[in-house]
Amino acid sequence: MLKALLFDVDGTLADTERDGHRPAFNAAFREFGMDWDWDVALYGELLAVTGGKERMKYYVEHFRSDYVKPADFDELIARLHQAKTRHYTQLLAAGGIPLRPGVERLLREARAAGLILGVATTTTPENVTALLRYSLAEDGADWFTVIAAGDIVPAKKPAADIYVWALQQLGLRPEECLAFEDSENGIRSSQGAGLKTIVTINDYTRDHDFTGALAVLTDLGEAGAPYERLDAEEHGMVDVARLHAWHAQ
Numbered sequence: 078m079l080k081a082l083l084f085d086v087d088g089t090l091a092d093t094e095r096d097g098h099r100p101a102f103n104a105a106f107r108e109f110g111m112d113w114d115w116d117v118a119l120y121g122e123l124l125a126v127t128g129g130k131e132r133m134k135y136y137v138e139h140f141r142s143d144y145v146k147p148a149d150f151d152e153l154i155a156r157l158h159q160a161k162t163r164h165y166t167q168l169l170a171a172g173g174i175p176l177r178p179g180v181e182r183l184l185r186e187a188r189a190a191g192l193i194l195g196v197a198t199t200t201t202p203e204n205v206t207a208l209l210r211y212s213l214a215e216d217g218a219d220w221f222t223v224i225a226a227g228d229i230v231p232a233k234k235p236a237a238d239i240y241v242w243a244l245q246q247l248g249l250r251p252e253e254c255l256a257f258e259d260s261e262n263g264i265r266s267s268q269g270a271g272l273k274t275i276v277t278i279n280d281y282t283r284d285h286d287f288t289g290a291l292a293v294l295t296d297l298g299e300a301g302a303p304y305e306r307l308d309a310e311e312h313g314m315v316d317v318a319r320l321h322a323w324h325a326q
């Protein structure tokens with residue numbers, strides 16, 4: 078029986094990467110007087126690595142062979158990341174990033190139907206609560222029984238750990254839940270935890286490998302603006318009835 082829905086955040090609840098996280102990283106780099114600057118295309122390559130601190134280290138290793146690391150490099154990365162989180166949450170507080178089509182509608186319907194809601198993400202917890210507060214509802218974070226985020230597990234997606242942790246907190250088995258993801262790293266993580274997964278793609282992820290997904294969609298769809306399914310000839314709106322049907326497959 079379907080009891081809970083577990084949502085990824087970045088790229089799934091909202092298109093936060095290109096116009097949220099990326100400019101927040103750049104603002105932090107400028108604040109620290111650094112010449113690092115991530116354009117839209119480069120950021121797409123950097124998204125291969127989840128986690129902001131991990132992403133900055135990957136950038137240095139793979140794109141900045143000229144950069145001489147200071148002795149306290151890890152500390153610098155941690156301070157840069159704190160600044161980035163500040164810039165990002167300020168951007169959200171200014172109402173900067175809307176939820177994707179169908180997200181608020183489905184969350185409301187699922188709550189009304191008694192389904193448990195959860196989050197499983199690699200991003201920092203403050204970023205999740207800020208997005209839910211400013212883009213969903215003042216009490217948006219309280220709609221979710223579990224918010225599994227950031228460094229709470231050491232191994233980030235594509236490792237399954239964050240989903241396993243969320244399931245443990247809920248006391249549920251993977252067969253009782255559905256996951257929502259937007260990326261290959263995301264679905265490897267959710268499927269690694271044994272979860273059936275629905276994918277909504279975005280510009281950064283449309284060419285990813287989503288083998289094994291329950292459905293691959295443009296978005297969740299709204300009345301009058303249906304989703305298109307990419308793995309079948311189908312369009313429509315993801316509602317609770319459709320989730321039950323997919324879950325039973």
Ligand code: XBP
Nearest residue numbers: 086087098127128129198199200201
């Ligand atoms: C998103 C991420 C995060 C964000 C940046 O993953 O990989 O690292 O890009 O957030 P998901 P932080 O789609 O699983 O949420 O800087 O806070 O890590």
Ligand code: MG
Nearest residue numbers: 085087088259
């Ligand atoms: Mg994502």
